[in-house]
Amino acid sequence: MFTIEHDFDATVITLVDEGSLPLQEDIIVQAFEDCVTVEQYDARRDEVVKLTFSMTQLRDLRAALNLPEGVYRLRPAK
Numbered sequence: 001m002f003t004i005e006h007d008f009d010a011t012v013i014t015l016v017d018e019g020s021l022p023l024q025e026d027i028i029v030q031a032f033e034d035c036v037t038v039e040q041y042d043a044r045r046d047e048v049v050k051l052t053f054s055m056t057q058l059r060d061l062r063a064a065l066n067l068p069e070g071v072y073r074l075r076p077a078k
Helices: 055-064
Strands: 002-006 011-015 027-031 035-042 047-054
Touching (some): 035 055, 047 055
Antiparallel strands (some): 002 011, 011 027, 027 035, 035 047
16 A cells, blocks of 8 residues: 655655565655655664665666666666
């Protein structure tokens, strides 16, 4: 299950784990104009862990999910 909310400066997507046990904590994705953040609560640390992706890193991640093992560099669109 997931939710999508549009805030003033970001689109917020929350991913809720509904699979088989053990379940993971919710993941919150916030898409801003210049970056995307991913947050998840870590019970072992009792804190939220946050990653920030630049738009270039996000583009590369999107491409990497559909490619076989290897080293790649994306070229700008012409």
